[in-house]
Amino acid sequence: MSGGGSDRKPATRLVTGGRRKEWTGAVVNPPVWRASTHLYDSVADLRAGPTTNEDGRFFYGRRGSPTQWALAEALTELEPGGHGTMLFPSGVSAIACALLAVLRPGDVLLMTDSSYDPTRSYAEAFLKKWGVETRYYDPLVGAGISDLICDRTRAIMMESPGSLTFEIQDVPAICAAAQERGVITLLDNTWAASYFFRGIERGVDITILAGTKYIVGHSDVMLGSVTCREKYWQRLRRTAQQLGQVISPDDAYLALRGLRTLDVRMRQHQESGLTIARWLSQKPQIAKVLHPALPDCPGHATWQRDFSGSAGLFSFVLDGGDDEAAASLIDGLELFGIGYSWGGYESLALPVDPAPDRTATKWQTEGPVIRLNIGLEDCDDLIADLAKGLERYEKAACKR
Template sequence: MKRDTRIIHAGRSKQYTGNVVNPPVVRASTIVFDTFAQLKHASLNRANRVAFYGRRGTNTHFALQQAICELEGGAGCALYPCGAAAISGALLAFLKSGDHLLMVDSTYEPSRSLADKVLAGLGIETTYYDPHIGAGIASLIKPNTKVIFLESPGSLTFEMQDIPAICAVAKRHNVVTILDNTWASPILCQPFTLGVDVSVQSATKYIVGHSDVMLGTASANEQHWPQLREHSYLLGYCASADDAYTALRGLRTLAVRLRQHEQSSLTVAGWLTQRPEVETVLHPALASHPGHSLFKRDFTGSNGLFAFVLKQANQAQIEAFIEGMSHFKMGFSWGGYESLITATMDVQQLRTATAWPYSGPLIRLHIGLEDVDDLITDLAAAFSRL
């Protein structure tokens, strides 16, 4: 099956749907059994999508887990209450006191805070590395390095990483690679074919697609799935059946939504490149992006999230720019049907291993599903206010 067809059928095996189109919502804490033999069977097979206890999941959860594996790859998928929980759950599954973590310097800010404020307190050392390092990451690996964390593109500054090169080095040193694959969703990048061991998603974003559910996923290859599964379970991570159902429903329109997000974002990005106030547009799908060749090699498309840097603007000008929007809403997260705008005055404060090359403020946009001409009109008015 081709991708769009797989999205429609993924996770809809008859064992989960019965005779209806969508898997029913099955809410449960206690699972009861008629015989001791049934209880024993469930206990022995609780890791294989057999209902045993509510935290292990019900058929609603199993359907979503199967769907993510079918679309993204991987031997198994764990569910979490949000994307940040998926990141922490994946890291804590493979790190312990005395270990060393290599974290990309362009990482999502909560991932950096987790490393600096939580992992450090557990005796786990973190070294931040240049997202452009590629195979050169070999020089940073120590005897106690256990995990390399990647995020490509970075969700604020959009640097592309050479995922296969980093993963090849990691495999030679028996180091686990974890990729935050949220930007790509399960369909724009196939991380396991690139050598990644664990792929993390904030399903809150494009999988759910409607800005109304917090949910995370982490998928792993066959070698690392048992450890990820059991550690996440022991840490108490789980998600509600209602949220899993909502994610399954959002998943069905993922491909068609992403095509519109991509088309509109490229139109807006191209328009921004012509604005005299703009220093640069940070969109990996643009030929002008420094990581465009990696994007073309490893990704099958783009989405609605990108950023641009203004040549200059003070705090008052930025406030005038983003506070008077008609269609762009000011807020965090992304991946929903609505367009969003945020601003970062000083990117350098969010990194330690690399120098940010621009002095002007960064504006991040999520291009939603509104008419693109209305969005451009909104931005044109913002530049007038600026």
């Protein structure tokens, strides 16, 4: 059994990806090769070995082992048109390295105003000190990105949908404009997990995943990955290696285990997420539901055109009330944990405020915003829990 076969359907590729016989042996999954030192039979063997930089050959622990190679290969298969994947110990380290691999001091980076806030902080702190200027753009800019490209623009960072606010970007239009001007495109594709949206196929040069979320899927591993076209592969690989980036084989094993069930999990996240989003949108306490599959979400038509599904993460805006009223909704929930991550099997609720992270656009709402990660619990139970939460919110909002 080997991965291969990008002509196969995505669900099949999730099952076969990375399962080369030379990596798995006689069992289904590649074993956990826990090693720093790789041994050679003799000095002659050492000299004949891959002292230069080769993929998929034993060399030294930092270059990985079959467990990590299998995961990297399976992730590459999620992005048709991708040449290879580098693995990172978190989504943020993947974003940082991908940007570092393509930018040079003096460059301008265009970044969507809806970016994940640590991506923004990295640009403002690290990249700025390193001589890169970041300019933010309206996530809904589409082909209008052309007007923002100048001689110094090296790269465009996209995230679709946007963190917290869920605007869908016209990625193909942005990529077409970028390509015409020789600008490199990067996409944080974590929400779609490279499964409901295949970025490289749609024109993106480099796609990034926080594997911590849906790829791992069980809230027990931090992971990042970067997949890119052949043109950028050596640059990405060299930068990651120079920075000493490596993930443990145990984490790679858990990520592979999660990846095998991504299709069924994503379908359930989608179904429950949509049911709950639609239910919330009918409630008088809710001003707005920010979910790409709902018709009033900015960029919904683009989502319909480009995506094959929707994930279980979305936000809603309460119709008035203050942070304490929102907290009374969240605090009494029995099935929703309060925590920063998402993409796991368990539901989460988080108060969020998109406003401070906006500079190119303004974020104004009728009330507090809550982000939900819809997990794999029974949807009726989640709705019953949220219904009680809305009652608590209403009482708290009336008292003030």
